[in-house]
Amino acid sequence: MSEKPPLRVVPAESPESDGRRARSERSKLQIVDALFRLILDGNLDPSAASVAEEAAVGLRTVFRHFEDMDSLYRELTARLEAEILPIVMKPWSSADWRARLHELVSRRAGIYERIMPFKVAANLRRYQSDWLMHDYQRFLRMERSGLHGILPDEVLADQGLSAALEMVTGFQTWRRIRQDQGLNPQEAEAMLLRTVDALLADIERG
Numbered sequence: 001m002s003e004k005p006p007l008r009v010v011p012a013e014s015p016e017s018d019g020r021r022a023r024s025e026r027s028k029l030q031i032v033d034a035l036f037r038l039i040l041d042g043n044l045d046p047s048a049a050s051v052a053e054e055a056a057v058g059l060r061t062v063f064r065h066f067e068d069m070d071s072l073y074r075e076l077t078a079r080l081e082a083e084i085l086p087i088v089m090k091p092w093s094s095a096d097w098r099a100r101l102h103e104l105v106s107r108r109a110g111i112y113e114r115i116m117p118f119k120v121a122a123n124l125r126r127y128q129s130d131w132l133m134h135d136y137q138r139f140l141r142m143e144r145s146g147l148h149g150i151l152p153d154e155v156l157a158d159q160g161l162s163a164a165l166e167m168v169t170g171f172q173t174w175r176r177i178r179q180d181q182g183l184n185p186q187e188a189e190a191m192l193l194r195t196v197d198a199l200l201a202d203i204e205r206g
Contacts, residue, residue: 028065030055032075036118044121048072070131073122077135080118084111088146098200100150102193105169109189112174119171120179143170154203161199168195 034055038046048069052059066072087107092100126132147166148156156162167173169192177188
């Protein structure tokens with residue numbers, strides 16, 4: 001009886017192991033890219049099977065890289081946040097809070113337009129996902145914190161006014177005027193700025 005060849009042990013840092021790691025990383029990126037494409041193409045509730053088909057990988061491969069669809073959405077969220085963070089963190093051009101509020105609206109217009117299909121897709125799933133619901137609430141807190149960081153105490157003290165400004169400058173308003181009312185991005189931004197100015201006119205009259 002012929003002897004079996006000895007097991008071949010591949011060193012952890014060998015070129016072969018490096019190659020496997022690179023292939024694995026490419027496969028993972030393919031899967032995330034596939035989710036991006038499906039959502040951008042209008043599939044706002046893609047299944048794992050449709051992601052696998054779009055990525056040209058097996059369903060097992062999807063779940064080898066991602067424990068569940070929540071894990072895949074975490075990766076998508078992380079990628080989007082890395083893209084928009086430089087915009088969010090950019091210093092304000094003006095020291096005046098009213099001018100900064102206009103800047104906030106304009107920045108958010110660009111951000112919301114970019115993330116809109118992905119936010120809508122996540123919102124469709126958040127009632128079946130504790131993680132997506134938590135992420136939705138985290139996003140609301142970030143919106144509120146960003147706005148409150150601009151507004152002076154006199155505006156924050158007026159709960160009705162500060163709540164109205166939060167609603168007007170939030171993502172859900174952007175989604176509605178873009179998708180439900182059909183305004184283009186430039187018209188939507190102009191409408192938001194006009195609404196903000198109308199709300200602030202009460203302060204001027206006071």
